[in-house]
Amino acid sequence: MLNKAVARTDYIMETGYLSKELEAIAIKVETRERLSFEDGMTLFRSDDLVSIGALANHARERINGNLTYYNVNRHMNYTNVCVSDCAFCGFYRRVRHPEAYEWTVAECVEIARKAYSEGARELHIVGGLHPRLQFDYYTSLLSELKSNFPDMRLKAFTMVELDHLTRTCRMSDEEVIDGLVEAGLDSCPGGGAEIFAEPTRSRICAHKTSAERWLELSEKVHRRNIHTNATMLYGHIESHEDRVDHLIRLRELQDRTGGFMCFIPLAFHPEGTDLSHLPGPSAIDSLKTIAVSRLMLDNIVHIKAYWVMLGKGLAQIALRFGADDLDGTINDGGSLMESYLAEGNDNQLTKDGIEELIRGAGRIPVERDTLYNAIEPRAAVSPETNDSTRRNLPVLG
């Protein structure tokens, strides 16, 4: 039997059922009223995954229509040396470890050359917190890549790497950001956010940049007119309160700057980490987290289902649970990805392969650039969808 909220929210009619605890939230979603902390908690506590998915799908289609974005990109992890010692990370090595590596700028250019010849137009460049690399390594890396491949977009360095540079190179935030932008930085990836809430953050990454600092640097980068992404690492020791707190802190910053392009919930992979005794998130938890993210983050246009971590099948289903982006074709480029690859996954998809996944979910694939411009004009974003959301975003600067 259909209940009252169903009658008022015909988008839920698809499911024919809406559990009682979600009625008020369904009405808020329909009337575009912002969800509260308590709403976020109610969603995470609810077992009615199908209705949560339907609500998130409704919000997703209102923002992004039937489109699903991907890009042709390559990850490049220039070093695995890291001083941060994060408990969830299976990638980092200490300086003198036999498996420690750091690539020269020339080696990175050669990797980029191969990627470019295979069609990549975005490099996702991140590495460990190396104690000895100097600022000119980072600027030469960007400027050499830019001068060799002017139309390759450089999405490089998380807020944690930026923070590390200010400390090891004794430079101000502005000097670091300006120096990188002048060298060719186009945007920044969303890593390093992990979970903002204490004491959880200190338990999983005691020596890492604090939440406040991660947010402060994001704001400064946005004010420099550079877009960034945001992530949340879930499925380890964090609580539902921690997750909702994380989403709300991002939403508040986005209200001020409008600088986040995309939010990526990252499913924890315990293997090879200090937290290997944990099971990692279930498929249900992953779908729910993606859906709740879509519903809470009413001011971030894109939600990414990162297929590398989720696995291709779950990422495809996520396109019906709020996600509108699958990341990219990717392809090797360092061992960070190996440390969190979903079971049975490889680290590469062809353009045809990723488009097939998207079509298989009943969505229209759109190859995009770093800033979500459609690469083929035929796939231009429909005015009814993105424009209405973008209108609500404050202008950067």
Ligand code: V47
């Ligand atoms: O910050 C590390 C996470 C992040 C593990 O901006 C792990 O478009 C799961 O941020 N299990 C790096 N996750 C990756 C990242 C990212 C990925 C794809 C796209 C974008 C983007 C950003 O990976 C780290 C950390 O949160 N991570 N170890 C692990 N064992």
